[in-house]
Amino acid sequence: MQRWKATVSYDGTLFAGYQVQPEGRTVQSEIERSLAKMHKGGELRISASGRTDAGVHAIGQVFHFDSSLAIAPERWVKALNALLPGDIRITEVEAAAPDFHARFSAQKKEYHYRLLTCPQPDVFRRNYAYHFPYSLDHGALEDGMRMFLGTHDFTSFSSARSAVEDKIRTIYSFQMETSTDEILFKVSGSGFLYNMVRIMIGTLLDVGQGRIKPQEIGEMLKKKDRSAAGKTAPPHGLYLYQVTY
Amino acid sequence: MQRWKATVSYDGTLFAGYQVQPEGRTVQSEIERSLAKMHKGGELRISASGRTDAGVHAIGQVFHFDSSLAIAPERWVKALNALLPGDIRITEVEAAAPDFHARFSAQKKEYHYRLLTCPQPDVFRRNYAYHFPYSLDHGALEDGMRMFLGTHDFTSFSSARSAVEDKIRTIYSFQMETSTDEILFKVSGSGFLYNMVRIMIGTLLDVGQGRIKPQEIGEMLKKKDRSAAGKTAPPHGLYLYQVTY
Numbered sequence: 001m002q003r004w005k006a007t008v009s010y011d012g013t014l015f016a017g018y019q020v021q022p023e024g025r026t027v028q029s030e031i032e033r034s035l036a037k038m039h040k041g042g043e044l045r046i047s048a049s050g051r052t053d054a055g056v057h058a059i060g061q062v063f064h065f066d067s068s069l070a071i072a073p074e075r076w077v078k079a080l081n082a083l084l085p086g087d088i089r090i091t092e093v094e095a096a097a098p099d100f101h102a103r104f105s106a107q108k109k110e111y112h113y114r115l116l117t118c119p120q121p122d123v124f125r126r127n128y129a130y131h132f133p134y135s136l137d138h139g140a141l142e143d144g145m146r147m148f149l150g151t152h153d154f155t156s157f158s159s160a161r162s163a164v165e166d167k168i169r170t171i172y173s174f175q176m177e178t179s180t181d182e183i184l185f186k187v188s189g190s191g192f193l194y195n196m197v198r199i200m201i202g203t204l205l206d207v208g209q210g211r212i213k214p215q216e217i218g219e220m221l222k223k224k225d226r227s228a229a230g231k232t233a234p235p236h237g238l239y240l241y242q243v244t245y
Numbered sequence: 246m247q248r249w250k251a252t253v254s255y256d257g258t259l260f261a262g263y264q265v266q267p268e269g270r271t272v273q274s275e276i277e278r279s280l281a282k283m284h285k286g287g288e289l290r291i292s293a294s295g296r297t298d299a300g301v302h303a304i305g306q307v308f309h310f311d312s313s314l315a316i317a318p319e320r321w322v323k324a325l326n327a328l329l330p331g332d333i334r335i336t337e338v339e340a341a342a343p344d345f346h347a348r349f350s351a352q353k354k355e356y357h358y359r360l361l362t363c364p365q366p367d368v369f370r371r372n373y374a375y376h377f378p379y380s381l382d383h384g385a386l387e388d389g390m391r392m393f394l395g396t397h398d399f400t401s402f403s404s405a406r407s408a409v410e411d412k413i414r415t416i417y418s419f420q421m422e423t424s425t426d427e428i429l430f431k432v433s434g435s436g437f438l439y440n441m442v443r444i445m446i447g448t449l450l451d452v453g454q455g456r457i458k459p460q461e462i463g464e465m466l467k468k469k470d471r472s473a474a475g476k477t478a479p480p481h482g483l484y485l486y487q488v489t490y
Contacts, residue, residue: 011368086371123256126331
């Protein structure tokens with residue numbers, strides 16, 4: 001039996017999310033179905049670094065699985081991609097130590113959030129960036145992003161439905177890159193709670209529009225109450241970019 | 246009664262093409278349905294600059310229609326977009342002369358073709374660029390594009406199913422722009438026959454791979470036979486970029 005670490009990219013548009021659930025097409029079930037075919041119908045479970053919601057994309061999601069098939073890493077990539085639908089692509093498969101765990105071994109995660117800032121919507125980016133054609137104060141956004149840096153209790157910035165007990169996380173970096181008609185937010189941290197990136201982005205949009213001051217983010221963090229923070233930004237601008245081990 | 250000229254952008258991925266047909270969702274039928282709603286159910290036909298095939302995209306397709314509704318141009322844009330699905334966006338509506346015709350008044354058309362040249366496919370561009378991870382000689386491509394310039398009989402470069410009698414067209418410009426992992430071809434001409442851009446691109450890919458010499462394109466044109474030219478490149482890399490009147 002060998003443990004394998006796989007990196008996968010997916011377009012979240014047509015998925016009901018990452019995790020297997022009773023209804024709807026999910027990334028996990030598509031990958032498990034492809035692995036089952038390779039294992040002649042033998043059932044096989046995969047474990048990811050974390051789930052992503054419906055509409056959320058991944059450039060570098062990671063999962064692990066165990067297999068007794070003697071296949072070289074590059075062959076795993078080709079064989080799985082030949083069985084997977086076009087909106088899921090395995091980008092790398094590596095042999096991993098028996099105790100490697102895609103979720104518990106993760107040291108750092110990076111998410112990206114794409115904002116489309118031009119006045120008109122763009123049919124080609126409608127599922128890949130959040131169209132937000134309103135004026136934003138970039139200096140205020142920079143100040144707001146700085147408020148998240150470091151170690152905080154992120155209760156206010158996670159869905160009230162989150163079942164995790166420990167809501168303390170560390171944000172290592174939070175940056176934005178501006179191009180002609182987009183703003184790309186890049187945030188990396190020790191881990192992220194349910195909806196955490198989307199609530200941080202939704203709150204930053206309030207900051208950028210001058211509805212709240214950047215400093216108020218500090219008070220929101222202290223309140224440890226979801227209702228203290230801003231709205232949850234929509235899923236289709238969000239990308240799980242990289243998981244570091 | 247006023248004649249209106251409208252410019253429309255659409256993501257061709259989920260359409261069975263532009264033109265109304267018995268089965269499948271088409272761009273024309275979606276727009277006509279929206280116009281019918283605005284006219285309280287009264288049927289209304291639109292005429293486009295030309296049809297596009299299933300999977301082909303448009304950034305600046307143009308159509309005209311007649312209406313007795315007294316609506317300002319900007320209001321037409323907003324009202325139609327409110328009724329249209331997200332993969333069709335009206336970008337401009339202007340009052341036109343009574344004899345304006347989206348097809349017959351067109352002076353020039355520009356098409357773009359996107360090639361994804363990196364080794365790995367990209368889930369986010371799988372419907373928006375043709376993945377062609379093979380080595381291409383850019384000098385040969387440039388020489389090949391030059392062979393199409395000017396006025397020629399394009400019988401060899403149009404679908405044998407094309408019903409048009411006059412197959413003489415003029416290519417004004419044919420250029421390519423190269424970025425990290427894409428080549429964008431831009432071609433403008435007096436008009437284009439059925440599948441013409443896709444067959445020109447398919448033939449250029451043979452030229453770029455050294456399978457045929459750029460000069461052979463001249464001989465292909467002379468033969469006036471579809472079987473003399475290269476393959477038809479797939480639809481999802483093609484964009485109707487602009488129609489000039």
